[in-house]
Amino acid sequence: MAEVLIVQQVLNGLALGMAYALIAVGYSLVFGILRLVNFSHGSVYAFGAHAALLFVGFQIGVLPAILLSMVFTGLLGILIDKAALEPLRKKNSVPIASLITTIGVSNIIQNLLMIWFGSEKKAFPSVFNLPMIEIGGFKIQSTQLMMCVVSLILLAVLTIVINKTKIGLAMRATEQNPRAANLMGVNVNFVISFTFFLAGASAAIAGGLISGYYQIVYPGMGFMAGLKAFAASVLGGIGSLPGAVVGGLVVGVSECLAATFINSTYRDSVAFIILIVVLIVRPTGLFGKKGITKV
Template sequence: MLAQQIFNGLALGMGYALIAVGYSLVFGILRLVNFSHGAIYAFGAEMAMVFIGLNFGIVPGIIASMIVTGLLGIAIDKVALEPLRKKHSMPIASLITTIGISNIITNLLIVFLGSEKRNFPQLFNSGSVKIGSVVISSTQIMMCVVSLILMGVLVFIVYKTKIGLAMRASEQNAKAANLMGINVNFVISFTFFLAGMSATIAGALVGGYYQIVYPNMGFMAGLKAFAAAVLGGIGSLPGALLGGLIVGVSESMAASFIGSTYRDSIAFVILIIVLIVRPHGLFGRKGITKV
């Protein structure tokens, strides 16, 4: 049972890691916790459901939803956050704005798509693999494979491309980067686009895993992913991956050995313990301000 729950937790943790990546990307550039990211994750899952329902096919439908959700991320920044930056508003103003945006997105999903839970198609159905007494489904395997591939792509973009260099320069000193000819506003928009795309893939994978989506699915998942991002060191992509896996495995263990009632709280218990012992997270750098 222990080995089985570890594998179940790893698959679940990969979904949290992909959501946590969005928190880390935006925080790395703006030093802002984007609390609308959980709602963006739900929006991406719902859009994937809509496009697949329109007979786009599973892969084209997910790609289309990634683009739409990425554009939503850009719109959030351009409409609500960029004007606050231009007015040099206090950081708390942007934080509260993202909370408001989260509620707006969720309510719009309820208005246009309804509040009921809907069946999401199973993305992978190739049976299962049995290793001893441990049964690993094809869905769990593919969740891990797709998540690792996406994580590798994001790391490559951030550390091996020109736009990634511009992102890291903007993270270090936005004013200096602007003076060196870097379009910081474009870099920020691109970061929100990447965060939206990763959230959509997470929403599609988790929706396919549980075969269900609904407008409020991003609330608790977003909080757990935020806990994973802070646990790993918010702003660090490897930290987001490790934090997501720790949260996923811990949740799976808690559901099996303590009771499903406590599965949602275990992530925050671990977060509090880690922040007491290591305030900047497992891979975080000292000097980063936690919000």
């Protein structure tokens, strides 16, 4: 029975971890381009979930609602950059100013969600209404399986975009040296805006999947999810997409195992304990690389 329970919780954790990975990708994308930790990303994720709920109310279906949410949440990401971060970059402000700005933007978004949607928790429909699958005595919810499949497909698409397309080449050039990329004809501002759009869209997908899994939405839902996703991105090596995936899976599985075998009260702490231990052993994360400054 113990073995069955362990495997069952690992399966639960993998599904949850893939959703965390989608949020963590947003942190890694923005950090890779700007070397900035975007602490407004958790609230962007909550905005995506609420936008999907709003479109669901128009009776267009859950999946079309999530697709529309991706567009509007991506546009929110661009708005955050254009309104709050780009002016700071133009003034060559210290990095801590941008970091504090993202924290302020996060609070603004969360409070706006409370004003527009109310502070109470709201029901969200299930995304995939499929029967439970039983394999070898293990029960797998169709929602969990589809979360993994959808997350893997989207992460694969992101990887192809970054490694196989012209805009991906421009993103990698901007990541290495924004000034040199600009001199070579790369529109750095467009690349940054596109990166924020991708980060917002991935957060919206995660918001729809996790909201459909738990069937609940509320304005503060992005706080702890954002912190866990940040822990996942740092754990895997912030700036690395494979690292974000591995970090998300580690956080998701450890959270589910801790809730089962320790106490559900401590499920949120386990991810950060693992993060601290890994960073003590490997400060750059599992897939991170040491920064080399040429002088």
